Amino acid sequence: MTQPQLDTFIAALEQGDRRRCFNLVREWEQQKLPSDVLYNDILIPALVHIGSSWEQNRQGIVEEHVATQIIKAIVAYKAANTETRETNGKSVMVGCVPDEQHDLASMLIANMLEENGWRVTHYGASVPQPDLVASAQRLQPDLLCLTMKSIGGLESTVQLLTELRSVLPDTKIMIGGTHMPSVRAILAEHVDAVADSFRDGVEKAESLTGG
Amino acid sequence: MPMEAVAAPLSFDAIGEKDLAAFHRQREKILTAFIDRIAVAPAFADVAADAEKTRIAQETGKIFIENFYATAKYRLPAAIVEYLDWLRGYLGSRSFPEDFIPGMFSAIRHATHAFLDDGSSDDIAAALRQLELREKGILQGDAA
Incomplete structure (x- = not known):
């Protein structure tokens, strides 16, 4: 049932229609659409679609940014309004590698x-890398x-991973991203898992830390 | 020659760490030389005549130099090829001249020779030349 929903959402997104996008998400919430489905089968495919449209010059950079901001607002709304499962007693620190400005993927995996x-x-x-390392040492996720x-x-990124590994020997490290196939071998030397998708990332997070 | 160049597996193995570090130190000068070249070289005339294309070309040069350094450092030729496959489509959809990418490699190669005074530019230039010939081969239909 998600393809019609995805098509409807993309149509609103391409028009930059914030209210329509937000109303669709609320409507699906009332219909008990699981968050996992919203993230993985609607928002992420919509982002891929918008990214492709920009790459192929079917949409401009402003339209691509408008669409991204709409999805960020939805993800932030979901973070504040979605009930979580009972705590699993585990902590995770989530964010981007150095020099990476695209933080939407980290917002999504944080929610999940x-x-x-x-x-x-x-x-x-x-x-900044030193602040991130210091914070991770303090939090001990x-x-x-x-x-x-x-x-x-x-x-x-390799420098950061090497340093994190050295100061946090008991913390598991996972990385994911769009260029993973070609750089996987290098990154795999420095992490416990490379996530191939968001769902894969959630599963590996569980298995790495004892299910 | 293009056929052989395209057929030869792309490799960064010959590039020494010291030379690559010198390339990285001089990256701003190399980028500036490429940007200057866009403005004056007949090969880039179509790009130079269009402000938006010029902006994209400058940004492309910056990102390529960063990506070339990272992929050469970690010996990941497949990663730079993957990036170039993406870049070809991105620039093609914006009506860039087909020979822009090989032209960019040529300009960066010449700038590398000019600015690597603290190290040898030969192996880096050879890799850039191999990328340039590979792109030309793709344009001629030698490789997909």
Whole structure:
């Protein structure tokens, strides 16, 4: 049943119609559409569609940003309004690798983990590496979940992962992002898991930290 | 020659760490040289005549230099090829001249020779030349 919903949502998104997008999400909530379905089968495919439209010059950069901001608002709304499962007693620190400005993926995985009972600390993007390491040392999370989109930041990412591994030997580290196939082998040397999708990330987060 | 160049597997193995570090240190100068080249080289005339294309070309040069450095450092030729496949589509949909990407490699290669005074530019230039020939081969239908 999600394809018609996805098509309707994309049509509103392409028009930059915030109210229509928000009303659709509330309508689906009333129909008890699970958050997992909203995230994985509507919002993420819609983002991929919008990204492709921009890449292929069918939509401009402003339209792409408008659509992204609408989805960010929905994800933030869901974070504040969705009931979470009973706590699983585990903590996770979620955010972007250094030099990565695209923080929507980290917002999404933060919501998904939180709704599955994790205690989430979401720092987003643009955090200086020394401050991030110091904060992680203070929080001692069970899991660090990092997102990465651009391969240009690979060196600083490897540096961060090496440092995190050295100061947090008991914390599991997971990374995910759109360039994972080509850089997977390098990153895999420095993390406990590479997530191939958001659903995969949620499953691996559980299995890495003892189910 | 293009056929052989396209057929040869792209490799960054010959590039020394010290030389690549020198490339990284000089990246701003190399980028500036490329940007300057856009404004004056006949090969980039179509791009230079369009303000939006010029902006995209400058941003593309910056991102390519970053990505080339990262993928060469970690010996990931497949990653740069994947990026170039994406870039070809992105620029193509914005009506960039087909020879823009090989032209960019040529300009960056020449700038690398000019600015790598603290290290050898030969192996980096060879990799850029291989990428340039690969792109030209794709334009000629030698590879997909």
